Amino acid sequence: xxxxxxxxxxxxxxxxxxxxxxxxxxxxxxxxxxxxxxxxxxxxxxxxxxxxxxxxxxxxxxxxxxxxxxxxxxxxxxxxxxxxxxxxxxxxxxxxxxxxxxxxxxxxxxxxx
Amino acid sequence: xxxxxxxxxxxxxxxxxxxxxxxxxxxxxxxxxxxxxxxxxxxxxxxxxxxxxxxxxxxxxxxxxxxxxxxxxxxxxxxxxxxxxxxxxxxxxxxxxxxxxxxxxxxxxxxxxx
Numbered sequence: 001x002x003x004x005x006x007x008x009x010x011x012x013x014x015x016x017x018x019x020x021x022x023x024x025x026x027x028x029x030x031x032x033x034x035x036x037x038x039x040x041x042x043x044x045x046x047x048x049x050x051x052x053x054x055x056x057x058x059x060x061x062x063x064x065x066x067x068x069x070x071x072x073x074x075x076x077x078x079x080x081x082x083x084x085x086x087x088x089x090x091x092x093x094x095x096x097x098x099x100x101x102x103x104x105x106x107x108x109x110x111x112x113x
Numbered sequence: 114x115x116x117x118x119x120x121x122x123x124x125x126x127x128x129x130x131x132x133x134x135x136x137x138x139x140x141x142x143x144x145x146x147x148x149x150x151x152x153x154x155x156x157x158x159x160x161x162x163x164x165x166x167x168x169x170x171x172x173x174x175x176x177x178x179x180x181x182x183x184x185x186x187x188x189x190x191x192x193x194x195x196x197x198x199x200x201x202x203x204x205x206x207x208x209x210x211x212x213x214x215x216x217x218x219x220x221x222x223x224x225x226x227x
Contacts, residue, residue: 006155
């Protein structure tokens with residue numbers, strides 16, 4: 001079975017500073033990887049996904065993530081954060097050919113003024 | 114498009130009561146699923162369906178039932194509510210077929226069992 005570990009439950013960062021949210025996965029088969037964002041009192045929406053091809057994936061709102069197969073990681077980055085990025089971020093995985101999404105426990109991003 | 118619609122948005126139940134959380138999607142998606150979100154636990158899969166008439170259990174199915182009589186609707190039933198089922202519930206849908214396209218989520222139902 002596949003699993004996802006988000007190494008930080010909360011990440012505080014100053015506005016306009018860079019941020020990295022860490023995600024590691026475990027699976028015995030090939031997987032696809034996703035980052036979802038949940039703004040306060042809302043459902044989740046897709047930020048970006050890695051299916052195949054280039055290991056650097058660009059998403060919405062200036063976020064990007066890099067797939068590293070050897071380290072089984074899919075860290076999310078943004079070069080300069082804004083107050084509007086305050087949200088909870090979820091890393092997720094699915095087995096290739098499957099539809100079940102397994103989520104990590106989430107990372108709360110706190111933007112400090 | 115409405116996307117994924119969940120009702121109700123809020124609900125308070127007494128222990129032992131039953132209720133149904135409704136979920137409907139208008140995107141003709143084959144795959145639908147229910148998650149519960151608890152602080153520090155992320156989203157945990159309760160039940161899922163790969164198409165009308167087909168359902169299966171996820172990680173935390175106990176205490177919940179589902180059915181899928183149409184492509185559009187995927188209700189979640191709590192047969193006898195317990196305080197441990199206090200949570201925020203999310204319904205999601207996606208194209209299915211292993212294409213791993215984007216999953217669309219409803220706005221959630223916040224359930225409190227007293």
